[in-house]
Amino acid sequence: MDSLINAAGRALAAGDPLAALKLVALREDPPALALRGIAMAQLGDLSRARALLQRGVKAFGANEPLSRARCVVAEAEVALATRDLGWPVKALEAARRVLLDHADHLNAAHARYLQIRRLLLIGQLDAAQALLAELDPAPWPPSLRAVHELLTAGIALRQVQAHTARAALERAQRAAQQAAIPALTAEIEHALQMLDAPAARLIISGQSQTVTLAQVEALLASSTLVVDACRYSVRGAGMTVALATRPVLFSLLRMLAQAWPADVPRDALIAQAFRLKLSDDSHRARLRVEIGRLRSALQPLARIVATARGFALAADDVALLTLPVEDKHAALLALLADGEAWSSSALALALGSSQRQVQRSLEALALAEKVQWFGVGRARRWTTPPVPGFATILLLPVALGNG
Template sequence: MDSLITAAARALAAGDPLGALNQVALRDDAPALALRGIAMAQLDDFARAKALLRSAARAFGPRETVARARCVVAEAEIALASRDLGWSPKSLDAARAVLEARGDQVNAAHAQNIGIRRLLLLGQLEDVEHALAGINSTFYPPALKAAHELVLAGVAIRRLRTEAARAALIRAERDAQLAGIPALMAEVESAAVILGTPAARLLKNGTERLLLLKDVAALLESDALVVDACRHAIRGADTVVSLARRPVLFTLARLLGEAWPEDVSRDTLIARAFRTKFIDDSHRVRLRVEIGRLRKLLRTLTDVRATKRGFALVPRHAEEIVVLARPVEEKHGAVLALLADGASWSSSALALATGASQRSVQRALESLADADKVQSFGRGRTRRWMLPPVPGFTTILLLPASLPGS
């Protein structure tokens, strides 16, 4: 490796893409192309970065398997950072196997981390936890340790284990400081903000209160019967009844939960659950049917008792019933929640992460764009969506610092 390549690699490792480009911007050999690709990725020009890395992979000879594998790893992380989540992990797994076989354990571990971060973005927590179980991060360099701790924190946050998340973020901050990469330190700081940001609203007896993540965890461990409007489920003691695929039943449950211990009139239930302004006998018959279904599903948690004017919840074991709602409820809240990480997402990636069809996500994005709540750039397959610029940090790229070879 010549001195210019070495200097460029060190500049990238320190988070200085412009310094790296000063060394190799005019060179077209394979190592220089790879480094230029990483530099462009760190400057958020993902399209140019992908093109340079693919050129580098072709320029490396067939015997330079390690260098080609590192290009695949770098390209996978660019896809992750640009929220292009539709790629198959098979090529990344193959590259990781090559790196492990050739003794490049650090970049192999980095490839594994990229695959895990993709699963985390897609919400596949069981797969993430299974992958993390076999990892020994003691030999990782500081930057990779910080990335690993960020994944652990992400899982803990999604599992509402706030103390574990806080501990992982403290370790991530320490490792990021040791790595000395400003953008990595910013990402850790951005992740830590989540613990101090309202995560939900508590609706109880006609009042509402914002809850932090730790408050949500405490509520779900309490003896209260919780109508969870964040996940569309009813939670009590050790029982969780999901109504995610039963929107009418959940609407009824939420209305009754918000009114507890009072009842809700039949006309109100019909108007809100069936979304109609004109009520006739057919609606009343349908309400009786849906209430019967709800009563059957919730029979171990609460009774749905008829009153003179409507219905009311009567918990069997819990002392109170509360509703847990999102901090800000939007029609397309799931899409906005994903875009809130500051990164730019493709509509296909948003569809994968939300479990909705791509066309439904595109309609949601168009509606949000009309309301000036999101913005896009690019066209066709390169089109990306993000929230309008606000104070905060974008997701940092944790690319292999020694891509050209060591």
């Protein structure tokens, strides 16, 4: 590898893509193509970066597996930045193994961090946490240590562990200062701002207030019975009952929690849970059946008692935790609020939904001027500015049992 390639590599490592381009901009050899691709990625021209890296992969060929593997990792990073979550995971894992076989532990770790970032984006927290636990960041340079701590914080945020997240972000901030990479520092500062922003709305005895993630964490650790409308569950006494797959039961429970300590009339429960304007004896019978199922689901956390006009939740302390933004497309907006341009297929993968359903939601949001799009056909991408003044952590999709 010649001196210009070495110098360009050092410039990229220091976060100076313009200096790297000055050294290799006119060269077409495989190492220069790879470096130019990484430089263009750092400058934000991701489509051009991806094209250059793909050319680099082909130019290196099978006779240079180490360089080819490094190109594959760089291409995967660009794909992640463009929210192309469908890129071949097996190709990245194969490249990581090649890097390990050639003792390139630094780039192998970088490949692993990319795998973890993808898992975090699609809400697979257990898998992300397991992979992260295998990595020791101590030997890595400051930039990679900062990435490790950012991922630690990201997982903690999604698990509503605000104190763990803050400690990780403070370590990331110190590492980023040593790395002196402005983009990395800005990402950490944005994550710290999210910790202090309102993350949810809390309703107790009819009184509503916004709360931060740290306050949510403290609430979930208390003896209060918490009906969590962010994760469709109820928590108390160290136990969690998931009701995400039982929407009628959760709808009834939410109304009872919002009215606590008062009761809710039967007609109101029927109208909300069953979407019926009028009720008759059959509907009242159905309500009794669903209330019985809810009683069974809540044991031993709380009781539901019948009153003269309806039903009431019987517990010492009850709190209802709701989304900071009440919108049926809230999870979709939360993903788009990261400021990146998403494809509908990537959004469908992250939400665990069908692509057509996501497309219909995006079209409805576009009509309401809540999202914007650019490009046509398969190249169409969707984006929106962040929800002003709110953290979107509790809006993000997460696998059941990880909330």
